[in-house]
Amino acid sequence: MREDEDVLLDYPGDLVGFAEALTAAERAKLTQLRQHLEAQVRPLLIPAWEAGTCPAEIRGPLAALRLEDDPALGGDDGRPSALYQGFKTLELSRLDLGVSIIYGGQVGMFRTLVLEGGSPEQIAAWDADILGFRKTGCFALTEPDHGSDIAGGLATTARRTDDGWVLHGRKRWIGNATISDEICVIAREEGGDRVLAFLVPSHAPGMELSVIEHKAALRHVHNADIVLSGVHVAEEARLPRIESFRDINRAFRSLRAVIAWNSAGMQLGAYDAALRYAQQREQFGAPIAGYQLIQEKLVQIVANIAQTLALAVRTATHPLIDDVTPSLIKLVAADRLRETAALAREIVGGNGLLLEHDVARFFVDAEAMYTFEGTRETNVLIVGRKLTGISAFTRR
């Protein structure tokens, strides 16, 4: 690696120096990713965000970078380290949360579902195509009438037939659905207790997808409403190791850290933009960066980044094994992000409302992250139940 390439991978907002633990090979890969994002993806961002169009074409070139399976990254088990995986997510969201979702929804969420829920035969048949974006997918759990209470309220049903299953129901907010070949639909087994996962072709007869319009955050990520009216699915399209919400939580456990990495990345991006602006913008005859009230905000942002990165890096060395820690991490990561995005927006003043200064995008997209993967209230209730032994999800 050339010396100037390494400088390109600087993280000025990481004052504690968490990134120093990356190996030279990992830094080289992340540098390559950053150069690609800046040159090829950044120019697409504002037009797509403003028009509400999804730049799905970024997926192929990102897949070609082999961020997930470059042999140069291999550890002892031939897989990239968890720390690298985290910084890869951070690098994507440092540019833009939507880019991280368009790419990570596939290689993170969809791939993990198949790896953790699929049979060995399914994994052998599909994994290479999933990595190469030749078989694309997304995850459909939320329903119009059931968000936070989906575990108890799941209304989509799966009825067994002689040759497979028939699905009925509705899904809402499903990210990347309209750019996916397969939708991983979670449904309750009719006449049984099981919660099942099916890979349903998005164009299967009976599937109706429509993009949710007029969204004020993550405008360039398309979320869909889906209606399933008697959709026939073969038994081979069912992920056999998912039979309950416990299994879904298990499958996603390793993924829950992603939220902390995305939060840290967005905060680093917001910090870079805010610092750059504060150093250039002069008011009262001097750069605003020289005023104490601005410095206080910049320091608070860096402190927020340190807290978020500390949690994220911890998940890289100590994999999440319980169902409570991810909730604690999500609520801290989302709180810190929300504060950081607001402070950065504030530093940039009126210009902070313009997309070209980056902070406006982080500001509104932080609201999306605040809600998905469990709202603050849901996560508080999960942690509160653990602390007290009393569930406060429903009124007594």
Ligand SMILES: Cc1cc2nc3c(=O)[nH]c(=O)nc-3n(C[C@H](O)[C@H](O)[C@H](O)COP(=O)(O)OP(=O)(O)OC[C@H]3O[C@@H](n4cnc5c(N)ncnc54)[C@H](O)[C@@H]3O)c2cc1C
């Ligand atoms: C941008 C975006 C992308 C998404 N992507 C996906 C996806 O790809 N796949 C998918 O399946 N889902 C997805 N979701 C759905 C997301 O998981 C839900 O929005 C989330 O679970 C919250 O559900 P809800 O929006 O219906 O809010 P509700 O559950 O209706 O909650 C409304 C408010 O009430 C609060 N509340 C609810 N219950 C209680 C209680 N017992 N006590 C106190 N407060 C309570 C909530 O915290 C919240 O503040 C996405 C959502 C967004 C916004």
